[in-house]
Amino acid sequence: MSQKITSYPLAIMLNTISTVAMVGGLIWLVYGYMKNLPEELQIVVFILSFAQWVFLKKPLSYMLQKAILDNEYDEFGVSKKKKFENLSRAERERIDLQKAAQMESLLPSSVIQKITQKGSLNPEKDLDALIGLLPVKNKINEMIMRAKFERESIKKNGKQKSANSFSGRHMVFYGSPGTGKTTVARIMTGLLYKYGYIKQNKCLEIDGNFLKAGEDSAAKTRMIVRKAYGGVLFIDEAYAIIEGSGGYGKEAVATLVKEMEDNRDKFIVILAGYRHDMKRLLDSNEGLKSRIKEYFNFPDYTVEEMKQIFVRMANTENFVVSEEALVNFEIRCQKEKNLASFGNGRTVRNILDETLDRHALNYEKGKLTRSIVGKDGKETVVGNEENKFVLCGCDVSTTVNKSIL
Helix, strand or coil: CCCCCHHHHHHHHHHHHHHHHHHHHHHHHHHHHCCCCCHHEEEEEEEHHHHHHHHHHHHHHHHHEEEEEEEEHHCCEECCCCCHHHHHHHHHHHHCCCCCCCHHHHHHHHHHHHEEEECCCCCHHHHCCCCHHHHHHHHHHHHHHHHHHHHHHHHHCCCCCCCCCCCCCCEEEEECCCCCCHHHHHHHHHHHCCCCCCCCEEEEEEEEHHCCCHHHHHHHHHHHHHHHCCEEEEEHHHHCCCCCCHHHHHHHHHHHHHHHHCEEEEEEEEEEHHHHHHHHHHCCCCCCCCCCCEEEEEEECCCHHHHHHHHHHHHHCCCCECHHHHHHHHEEEHHHHCCCCCCCCHHHHHHHHHHHHHHHHHHCCCCCCCCECCCCCCEEEECCCCHEEEEEEHHHHCCCCCCCC
């Protein structure tokens, strides 16, 4: 049953009457003295008026405070005194609709669909297929060994898996852009799901700026976390949360920390970004730092690794890479690595996109030629048509595109 709500106007009226009566008794005492009225009558009236004020002051004050509480409403028009379970069915339905509308305004369902990605379906295979990233691979393989050991132990002893083995094992991925952090986050999601540490093979992928929403930053953070329940929340460039947000970023971080602790068995957080920026983020909140259990260092790719990535990307586009093209690509990479804008895998992708544009132009102009040395040692020049799906040396520029900004 709903609790009876105290009338605020009634409480005000009764408090006012009591106070007026007490003041009236005092005025009557002064008036009687001035008019020489019977002294006994003056004293009796004053004592009665003062006594009622003394005896009624506490209960009437309590009544007024209760009326104030009962008539304070939250953003959904519900008295803060009333508990949700004590509301009528119609009131609860109305609040649920309003909360849904609020969530939709902060996090539209279309946005949730866009940021929700599936974890790797074959995580161990995808991990082995990664080029470079040896420190990351080694550490993840150690986690896989532990997960397999636990699985075997469960089968052998017939015990239930400990919910705390990976519970709250939040992580930090640090390294330069383009080193595969997002890809590894999806592989990690697939592994955690495969071995039963999360309930859904899903990874919500956002960046630090996504959580900035002014006064709604804390509410938005809470909502996005709860959308990640059952899976992984991956926050790239996480340090952006606390940059230029007027204090609201710290509220978002505090909300995230509380969720990481209170609901540690419901989801895993992976924070990613540059090493020094991630250190600054963690130093801004000791609670956040204390809840991170795993740190993964993503090193920059070597030129040799970048060549392998280039060939793989080209193959995905149904192109073969010639030796001449690889020589030019290596020269280009050496120059790119010295630039502040160097982006590892992103740089490789940019060079490939530029190369494919040049290839199309060279093909149209009939400029595609390359030399092939046969088994007999003779050199043969292959013409334009034969090179339609072969990236030639002339396709890969060794000149760095310098930004004008």
